[in-house]
Amino acid sequence: MMGLPTLEQMQLQHAAAQVNALHAELIDDDRLEEWPDLFEENCRYSVISAENHNRSLNLAAVFCDSRGMLVDRIVSLRRANIFPAHSYRHILGPTRVKSTSGQIVTAQTNYVVLMTRNDGQTSIYNSGKYVDEIDVSGAAPRFLSKTAIFDTHLIDTMMVRPI
Amino acid sequence: MSIRQQTDAFDQAPSTAGCRVPYRVFTDRQYYDREQENIFKGNCWSFVGLEAEVPQAGDFKSTFVGETPVILTRDSDGSLHVVVNRCAHRGALVCREMRGNRASLECVYHQWAYDLKGDLIGVPFRRGLKGQGGMPGDFDMSQHNLRQLRTETVGGLVFASFSETVESCRDFLGPIVVEQIERIMCKPITVLGDQRQRIRGNWKLYAENTRDPYHASLLHLFHNTFGLYRSTQTGEALMDANKRHSLLYSIAASNDDAADKQAYGDSRTFDTEFKLQDMSLLKGRQEFADNVTLVILAVYPNLVLQQIQNTLAVRQTVTYGPDEFELVWTHFGYQDDDAEMQAIRLKQANLIGPAGLISMEDGEAVEIVQDAIVGEASATSYIAMGGGRAEDADHLVTEGAIIGFWDNYREMVGFDLEPA
Numbered sequence: 391m392m393g394l395p396t397l398e399q400m401q402l403q404h405a406a407a408q409v410n411a412l413h414a415e416l417i418d419d420d421r422l423e424e425w426p427d428l429f430e431e432n433c434r435y436s437v438i439s440a441e442n443h444n445r446s447l448n449l450a451a452v453f454c455d456s457r458g459m460l461v462d463r464i465v466s467l468r469r470a471n472i473f474p475a476h477s478y479r480h481i482l483g484p485t486r487v488k489s490t491s492g493q494i495v496t497a498q499t500n501y502v503v504l505m506t507r508n509d510g511q512t513s514i515y516n517s518g519k520y521v522d523e524i525d526v527s528g529a530a531p532r533f534l535s536k537t538a539i540f541d542t543h544l545i546d547t548m549m550v551r552p553i
Numbered sequence: 554m555s556i557r558q559q560t561d562a563f564d565q566a567p568s569t570a571g572c573r574v575p576y577r578v579f580t581d582r583q584y585y586d587r588e589q590e591n592i593f594k595g596n597c598w599s600f601v602g603l604e605a606e607v608p609q610a611g612d613f614k615s616t617f618v619g620e621t622p623v624i625l626t627r628d629s630d631g632s633l634h635v636v637v638n639r640c641a642h643r644g645a646l647v648c649r650e651m652r653g654n655r656a657s658l659e660c661v662y663h664q665w666a667y668d669l670k671g672d673l674i675g676v677p678f679r680r681g682l683k684g685q686g687g688m689p690g691d692f693d694m695s696q697h698n699l700r701q702l703r704t705e706t707v708g709g710l711v712f713a714s715f716s717e718t719v720e721s722c723r724d725f726l727g728p729i730v731v732e733q734i735e736r737i738m739c740k741p742i743t744v745l746g747d748q749r750q751r752i753r754g755n756w757k758l759y760a761e762n763t764r765d766p767y768h769a770s771l772l773h774l775f776h777n778t779f780g781l782y783r784s785t786q787t788g789e790a791l792m793d794a795n796k797r798h799s800l801l802y803s804i805a806a807s808n809d810d811a812a813d814k815q816a817y818g819d820s821r822t823f824d825t826e827f828k829l830q831d832m833s834l835l836k837g838r839q840e841f842a843d844n845v846t847l848v849i850l851a852v853y854p855n856l857v858l859q860q861i862q863n864t865l866a867v868r869q870t871v872t873y874g875p876d877e878f879e880l881v882w883t884h885f886g887y888q889d890d891d892a893e894m895q896a897i898r899l900k901q902a903n904l905i906g907p908a909g910l911i912s913m914e915d916g917e918a919v920e921i922v923q924d925a926i927v928g929e930a931s932a933t934s935y936i937a938m939g940g941g942r943a944e945d946a947d948h949l950v951t952e953g954a955i956i957g958f959w960d961n962y963r964e965m966v967g968f969d970l971e972p973a
Contacts, residue, residue: 437908441651442746448899449746449884451908455900458830463910469827470774472914544749544879547916549908 399487406497406524407485409531414480414501417552422467425552426460430525433457434535437553439543440518451549463552473550478515479504493527494534501538503553505546516542516553570941572956573933575968576926579755583970585875591965592854593619593872596719598705598712598726600856600869601625601635603883605709605742611654611669616881617871618713619855623702624648624658625711628669635713636671637700647699658699671699707731708738710858710867726852727793733800733850736841737860741888745898748882750907754919756855756870756878757962762915763851763868764799764954766790767938770822772918773911775904777822779835780808781862781911782847784949785816791945796957797853803949805846834904837863837897851954853961861911863894864901876923882906 395403409428416425429435438450454460467473483500490496498521505515518540525534538553578584593599599618606614607627614625615638622638624647640647640660647660647667657674659666666675673694681687702713705722708731712722723731752759762768769782776782788803817823829835839846840863848860857868865886871879882905886898905912926932936959939951943960946953 439746439748441749445746447744447746449748449902450899451748451906453899453903456831456833459834459903462829462831462834465827465829466775466910469824470778471910472772473917474920543747544751545907546751547753547907547920548750548913550913 405531422464429533437538441543476507495524571937576929594715596716598714598722614652626669635702635704641697671701708734742885745884748906750880754923758919766949774822792957799851799954801849803847
């Protein structure tokens with residue numbers, strides 16, 4: 391029988407959930423320039439289909455292995471890329487801490503991203519789960535790695551915003 | 554502006570050169586239906602997959618020719634087969650998985666079973682139960698196989714055809730296409746993964762897009778600003794003898810940044826102020842002795858084989874209807890890639906596919922056309938860059954290969970179907 395969580399477990403769970411909530415908020419509110427700050431300098435961010443992930447294939451839709459690459463994605467979105475106007479709304483499920491190792495927490499969170507385009511219609515754009523490694527040693531928790539493994543392997547037109 | 558000055562006005566005086574495509578071919582269901590019959594089920598070879606996707610005996614993959622569901626299988630003797638994914642009994646999907654491995658194909662509805670060639674090998678209760686029921690006495694198993702398509706491979710790419718009369722696949726592709734396939738498929742490959750993209754537009758808009766070296770540096774800032782592709786580069790736009798297929802290639806080493814900047818002037822896509830923090834994205838290797846860094850090989854009717862820097866991929870078009878198609882990207886590398894090369898390919902994959910810093914933009918290019926031509930019965934596009942004829946070019950300022958596509962389309966489908 392599972393006992394009640396310790397205070398430390400609750401704190402870690404809270405920290406993991408909070409940083410995920412902030413991640414979603416920054417994207418949905420189009421505060422994308424602040425989004426890379428949620429990651430360590432030497433981070434990994436990957437958005438990969440379950441179709442590939444479940445076959446142990448590493449090909450991702452988005453794969454960044456530095457915070458600089460995250461910044462580059464945002465600068466490209468703002469200045470380079472051509473895509474249909476749209477916004478996201480993330481709906482997050484509960485974050486569960488799967489394991490801890492020192493100051494690194496491994497956590498998992500289900501998500502749904504709704505997309506609204508210029509025509510005013512909102513659709514389910516992408517659903518999946520985050521598997522995160524979160525560094526809780528600093529003043530604010532930061533992602534050491536964030537992997538969005540998505541079920542929705544048919545991507546609607548394009549993917550330019552972070553998931 | 555008067556109607557006469559509009560470039561797409563149907564009553565505009567005809568020019569001697571230039572190709573005009575009526576927008577109704579992108580929106581009218583009649584054209585779509587005729588394409589399924591005359592192109593995808595007609596005298597063409599369609600791409601269905603890579604041999605490397607079905608390496609072992611019993612491996613199968615579900616895919617489509619046009620809109621028709623088919624199964625690619627590898628039989629126990631190693632041979633490849635493509636069959637229509639529809640039970641000969643009452644028409645159910647025989648294979649309901651995307652991929653897998655099986656000794657035989659069995660329909661779940663009444664358990665009719667087929668071997669991997671598509672031949673019927675089992676019908677439950679064929680002779681009835683307890684003397685009752687059963688199939689008629691003259692029931693001949695051999696007359697109820699899955700519909701089997703002609704199947705041929707070129708350089709590890711698998712093609713299938715519904716036609717009994719079409720020439721061999723190699724002849725259909727022609728020497729230029731075969732040579733380009735064999736250039737990229739020069740050694741055993743490893744599939745890195747798939748990406749699937751739904752585009753809300755007509756599939757032929759993408760056929761145009763991939764035969765169009767004119768747009769590539771004007772739509773895609775990454776191509777132009779970072780010199781991955783510019784129309785000023787050394788390159789060519791070539792077609793096969795029948796002008797169905799298109800080869801665009803270019804050599805990035807031919808860039809001259811100062812002269813190119815002058816050529817592009819204030820173009821949005823030549824932005825010397827645009828910088829990346831992490832340039833590792835664009836650090837690749839020279840892989841091919843010919844120094845070619847970009848190949849877009851558009852193979853009629855449903856395939857693109859591409860090399861952009863160190864990304865290698867096939868893109869397969871699956872049609873859903875007049876205003877919707879799916880693009881299936883299958884990325885690959887070579888079996889002898891070292892760890893660094895594998896990392897380069899996975900990182901450069903950020904350039905292509907639905908989230909690709911370059912390729913995402915083609916989805917929008919297709920959709921803004923589809924959105925603008927809704928309901929248009931008579932207006933046409935006007936395609937004339939490079940001279941307005943289906944001619945090869947030893948430069949990249951041309952739309953000739955698009956016209957080659959339309960010349961073939963006009964022959965196989967026509968621009969003037971009678972209104973339903």
